[in-house]
Amino acid sequence: MDLVNHLEGRLLFAVPKKGRLQQATLDLLAGSDVQFRRETRLDIALVKNLPIALIFLPAADIPTFVGEGRVDIGITGRDQVAEHDATLPAGEVSGVEEILDLGFGGCKLQVQVPEKGDITDASQLVGRNVVTSFTALSDAFFAKLEGVAPGSKLQTKIKYVGGSVEAACALGVADGIVDLVESGETMKAAGLKAIDTVVESTAVLVKSRNSKSDILDLLAARIRGVITAQRFVLCQYNIPRAELAVATKITPGKRAPTITALEEQDWVAVSSMVEKKRVATVMDELIKVGATDILVLNIANSRTD
Ligand SMILES: Nc1ncnc2c1ncn2[C@@H]1O[C@H](COP(=O)(O)OP(=O)(O)OP(=O)(O)O)[C@@H](O)[C@H]1O
Ligand SMILES: O=P(O)(O)OC[C@H]1O[C@H](OP(=O)(O)OP(=O)(O)O)[C@H](O)[C@@H]1O
Numbered sequence: 001m002d003l004v005n006h007l008e009g010r011l012l013f014a015v016p017k018k019g020r021l022q023q024a025t026l027d028l029l030a031g032s033d034v035q036f037r038r039e040t041r042l043d044i045a046l047v048k049n050l051p052i053a054l055i056f057l058p059a060a061d062i063p064t065f066v067g068e069g070r071v072d073i074g075i076t077g078r079d080q081v082a083e084h085d086a087t088l089p090a091g092e093v094s095g096v097e098e099i100l101d102l103g104f105g106g107c108k109l110q111v112q113v114p115e116k117g118d119i120t121d122a123s124q125l126v127g128r129n130v131v132t133s134f135t136a137l138s139d140a141f142f143a144k145l146e147g148v149a150p151g152s153k154l155q156t157k158i159k160y161v162g163g164s165v166e167a168a169c170a171l172g173v174a175d176g177i178v179d180l181v182e183s184g185e186t187m188k189a190a191g192l193k194a195i196d197t198v199v200e201s202t203a204v205l206v207k208s209r210n211s212k213s214d215i216l217d218l219l220a221a222r223i224r225g226v227i228t229a230q231r232f233v234l235c236q237y238n239i240p241r242a243e244l245a246v247a248t249k250i251t252p253g254k255r256a257p258t259i260t261a262l263e264e265q266d267w268v269a270v271s272s273m274v275e276k277k278r279v280a281t282v283m284d285e286l287i288k289v290g291a292t293d294i295l296v297l298n299i300a301n302s303r304t305d
Contacts, residue, residue, distance in 0.1 A: 001290040004044065004223030006226075007044070007053050007062055008048055009051060010046070010047075010051045010052055010053040011051060011052045011053070011072050011073065011215045011219065011220075012053055012055055012070070012072050012073075012100065013048075013052050013054050013055065013064060013071065013072065013073050013074065013077055013219070014054075014056075014057050014062045014065055014071040014073070014075065014076075015029070015054055015055070015056055015074070015076070016055075016057070016058070016059040016062070016151040017043060017056035017057055017058060018058070018079075019049065019058075019059055020059075020105055021059055021076065021077060021104070021105045021203050022074065023104075023265060024105065024203065025075045025103040025203070027221060027232035028075070028102070028226055028227070029054075030300050031229075031301065032208055032219065032221075032222035032223050032225075032226055033049065033222070033225035034047055034049075034050060034052065034054075034219070035047060035049045035050075036048060036054055036218060038056070039053070040158050041284070043055060043056040043057070045057070047151050048216065049216075050219070051214065051215055052219065052253045055071055057071075057074075058062070058100045059076045059077055059080055059164060060076075060080050060133075061081065061138075062075070062076035062080045062206075062256065063076060063080050063083075063084030063085075063096050063206070064084060065296070066095065066096050066206050066207065066208045066233070067084060067095035067096045067208070068095060068208075069095060069208045069209075069210055069211065070138075071208065072087050072207060072208050072211035072213070072216055073099075073200070073206070073207045073208070073211065073216055073219065074205075074206050074207075075102065075203060075204070075205055075206075075207065076203070076204065076292050077105055077107075077201045077202070077203055077204070078098070078101075078199070078200075078201040078203075078204045079107070079113075079134065079137075079180065079199050079201035080164060080200060081094075081096050081098065081201050081204065082201075082263055082277060083134050083136050083137050083246045084096060084136075084139055084152075086139070086140050087136040088134035088150060088298040089151075089166055091148060093209070094140040094204050094209070095116055095208055095209045095210075096204060096207075096208070096209070097208070097209050098204050098205070098206050099204075099206060099207050099220050100204065100205040100220065100223065100224055100227065101202055101203075101204055101226060102202065102203040102204060102205060102223075102227055103202060103203070103230070103231060104202065104203050104205035105201070105202055106182065106200075106201070106202045107180045107181060107182040107201050107219070108180070108181050108194075108197050108199070108200050108201065109128075109134055109178060109179070109180055109181075109196075109197070109198040109199040109200075109201065110178070110180075110181045110187075110194040110196065110197050110198065111125070111135065111141070111177075111178050111194065111195050111197075111198065111265045112166075112176060112177050112179060112181075112187055112192040112193065112194050112195070113169070113171075113176040113177075113192065113193065113198040114169050114179070114191055114192060114193075115191050115192060115193045119175065119176065119195065121195060121196075121198040122141075122145060122176075123145050125142070125156060125157060125176045125208065126142065126155055126156050126174065127144055127171065128156060128157070129157045129159065129174045129175050129195065130138075130142070130156055130157065130158050130159070130174055130175065130177065131158075131159050131160075131161050131168035131174035131176075131177050131178075131230065132158065132159075132160065132165060132167075132171055132177060132178035133160065133161060133163065133165060133179070134160070134178055134198070135158055135159075135160050135164060135178075137199060137211065138158045138178045138198070139151075139154065139158055141178070141196075141198050142154050142156040142158065143194070143223055148246060155212070159174070162238050163181070165177045165178075165179040166186055166187065166189075166190035166192060167190070169190070169192060170190065170191070170266050176195075178190070179231060180201075181194060181244060190191045192204055195250070195269045196224045200213055205220065205223055207220075211282060221303065223269075225301055225302045225304075226302075227302060228299075228304055229300060229301050229302040230276075230301045231276060232254070232273040232274065232275060232276060232299055232302070233272065233273070233274055233276050233279055233296050233297060233298055233299060234271060234272070234273060234274075234296070234297040234298075234299055235251055235271070235272050235273075235274040235279065235282060235283075235286075235294065235296050236269065236271045236272075236293075236295045236296075236297065237270055237286055237291040237294040237295070238262060238268070238269050238270075238290065238291065239268060239270060239286075239289070239290060239291045239292070240266055240267055240290055241266050241267065244259070244264070244268055244270070244291050246289050247270060247286060247289050247290075247291055248270065248272075248288070250282055250286055250289075251270065251272035251282060251286070252272070253272040253273050254273045254304055255304075256304075257272035257305065258270070258271040259302055273299075273304075274296075279296055280293050282299065283296070297302070
């Protein structure tokens with residue numbers, strides 16, 4: 001089938017074709033009931049149950065396609081959006097608009113130098129060689145350090161490489177690099193240390209500034225629902241009515257906790273959404289104020305404000 005001729009009337013949705021963000025994005029699509037089958041080697045897939053076409057693109061290219069309005073919506077890293085925006089002429093408004101922080105793909109774009117060297121501050125790299133895949137953000141970062149306007153000629157020499165940036169210092173190509181760090185393992189293995197942070201990043205859902213449609217809103221609402229379900233759990237417990245006020249301070253819920261009367265006099269049941277990462281501490285605190293029968297339930301999906 002000639003897929004390109006079947007795109008008319010469909011919302012175009014750019015998703016990472018490989019790399020760190022791809023699996024979590026595919027899981028998000030499954031959770032949002034976006035059904036498709038991608039033919040081998042094809043970078044376009046028609047969604048079976050919604051008027052949407054998925055376009056598989058490198059994460060680094062997605063902001064360009066979204067920014068120019070070639071695709072309506074996409075998932076990429078905030079670092080990639082920041083790099084794209086940093087290439088725009090001064091005063092030009094970005095065509096890429098962030099709709100939602102997706103929470104996964106967390107990493108930092110950091111200035112790194114040899115651990116054993118004498119550089120401890122990014123300002124010591126001014127006038128030296130810096131290697132990166134993020135040249136626009138690095139230009140902007142060093143322009144600030146040099147005290148010159150963005151886009152001006154810099155004393156610092158910033159060179160582009162497409163990958164394995166860490167090798168540049170060891171090979172004598174660079175005095176420092178600007179690259180992504182998640183666990184820090186790659187940095188450590190290369191004998192480097194971080195001395196500054198250019199941008200902190202997570203995966204984001206972005207839309208083209210001028211794209212507007214019911215299907216775009218529906219897709220964004222579904223994705224938001226899945227992300228909320230992943231972030232929160234439902235915490236239920238029983239508590240004497242006299243302790244309710246103090247307990248609901250511990251579990252205020254997203255809007256407000258649900259309180260139900262129990263058959264046992266002077267006791268109530270509370271049901272409240274709690275952030276997954278806080279739930280152990282919340283349970284410890286609830287026990288201290290007299291809660292019993294505390295249950296924590298996973299949320300399969302959600303629609304909340
Ligand atoms: N180590 C990491 N941990 C978490 N997220 C990362 C990491 N490296 C990259 N990312 C995120 O994933 C995005 C895509 O990076 P990734 O290297 O997976 O892309 P890619 O398309 O495979 O590119 P490349 O071929 O240059 O490696 C990055 O822009 C960043 O937002
Ligand atoms: O802090 P860590 O958890 O070790 O992750 C950081 C590494 O991950 C990314 O590289 P990737 O594996 O995508 O390969 P690349 O060097 O070819 O871009 C990034 O460029 C770092 O090299």
